[in-house]
Amino acid sequence: MPRRTVTKLATVSAVVAGSLLVVAPSAHADLVTHCVGTGGAVTVPNDLLVPAGKSCTLTGTTITGNVSVAAGANLVVVGGNVSGEVRVAADGYLDATDTTIGGQVVLAAGGYGAFLRDARTGAVTVRPKGSATIDSFLFVEGSTIAGNVVVGAGEVRLDRNTQVERNVNSTGTYYTDVHDSFVDGTLSVLNSSTGSVVCGSAVRGRATFAGNLGGVQLGPNGTLDSCASGGYWGRDVSISSTTGGVTVDDNIIDGQLALTANDPVAQVAANNRIRGGVTGDQAGATTTSRTARAAAAADREDAGEQRAQARRASAVQEAAAAGVARL
Incomplete structure (x- = not known):
């Protein structure tokens, strides 16, 4: 039996710079805030983007729009609130603790992974791996997922009183495990x-x-x-x-x-x-x-x-x- 490990999870490749920019209008908000570095208990009144290959760490931050984590980027959120959805591109990583995400979380094909702890979100989707070299993961602990969980790649573990209020559908993953959790649907x-x-x-x-x-x-x-x-x-x-x-x-x-x-x-x-x-x-x-x-x-x-x-x-x-x- 192959070991159930995420072989690349211990390596962080992103190089963090210390700046943040406001750039051109997007389709979903008047402005998009670019986050590189650390942020605190403030409100971002628009969409948020973590640029490719960069890292953003937020504590107590409120984001009124959507969040995009670009290719190879990392987003760590503690005690945050996101009104919209979070989309993570190939080789991107999302880590959310004690955070509410009003919309869905989507990990693109070849996404590095998503870790949710004591969080609440809408639907969660992990796209099929396809031709990407990275096989994703979804680890969820003590969290509530208000929609469906649909996963098509990587390692999947729902644990520690996680509740999925709709269905869990897994196809073609490396493994899919459910421990001490609740699935209200199928x-x-x-x-x-x-x-x-x-x-x-x-x-x-x-x-x-x-x-x-x-x-x-x-x-x-x-x-x-x-x-x-x-x-x-x-x-x-x-x-x-x-x-x-x-x-x-x-x-x-x-x-x-x-x-x-x-x-x-x-x-x-x-x-x-x-x-x-x-x-x-x-x-x-x-x-x-x-x-x-x-x-x-x-x-x-x-x-x-x-x-x-x-x-x-x-x-x-x-x-x-x-x-x-x-x-």
């Missing part, structure tokens, strides 16, 4: 190259897992990750055409569990409570060794929050060294 994970893990979470709508190469783990005692409990599923759960193994352990499914064309056949533990019964091929569950589970958990820990924190810390340090931007 969950669909298709064609993930290293599989999907759902632990300690609730999914109110139908759940579909199909064509995942690295396996599917619903609940503890699987080979992909270490977790303490299974989850609640409000409708039918379907797992099909999966290689790498399927484990279903300690779940409540208020519907039917359908298992089709999985190789090897799915392992379904006796401790699951499945209201509509199980259809398809299944086998009794086996217990994964504690060592294997611990190793899997360490992979995700390295891949997720620690690496994102390293990038954030580097960006903040460089922006601070550049001085205060004139917002």
Whole structure:
């Protein structure tokens, strides 16, 4: 099993300068503010742009328009408020903590990644990788996403009481994992190259897992990750055409569990409570060794929050060294 890591997340390539400009009118606001450096608790009365290859760190800033993070740029926002949407270009990075984004967040094809912690936003979209050399990531912790989450590339992890108020649709990602979180709509994970893990979470709508190469783990005692409990599923759960193994352990499914064309056949533990019964091929569950589970958990820990924190810390340090931007 390949390690679930973001191999490039620890490196920050942006060089931060200490200036900020107001330039020509845009289609969405009278002016566009260019941010390079650090900014504080002020209001930007128009759109904001982080220029290509630059970094912007904002604390307590209100932006009344939209935000664009250009190619290779970094935006770190703490305690901010964005009235509009945030769009991140190829090789760009967004890091938002304790921040409200009124519109959607869109990570372009080849975008570096997005990290949301204790934030609120509209829909979140990660474009398919395409021919880009960078495979993106979306890490979300303790946040509310008011719209759909649609991801088509990279590493995806929803964690720590994150709530998605509509649907989660994942196609062609490296992996898509949901831990200790809530999905009020449907969950669909298709064609993930290293599989999907759902632990300690609730999914109110139908759940579909199909064509995942690295396996599917619903609940503890699987080979992909270490977790303490299974989850609640409000409708039918379907797992099909999966290689790498399927484990279903300690779940409540208020519907039917359908298992089709999985190789090897799915392992379904006796401790699951499945209201509509199980259809398809299944086998009794086996217990994964504690060592294997611990190793899997360490992979995700390295891949997720620690690496994102390293990038954030580097960006903040460089922006601070550049001085205060004139917002």
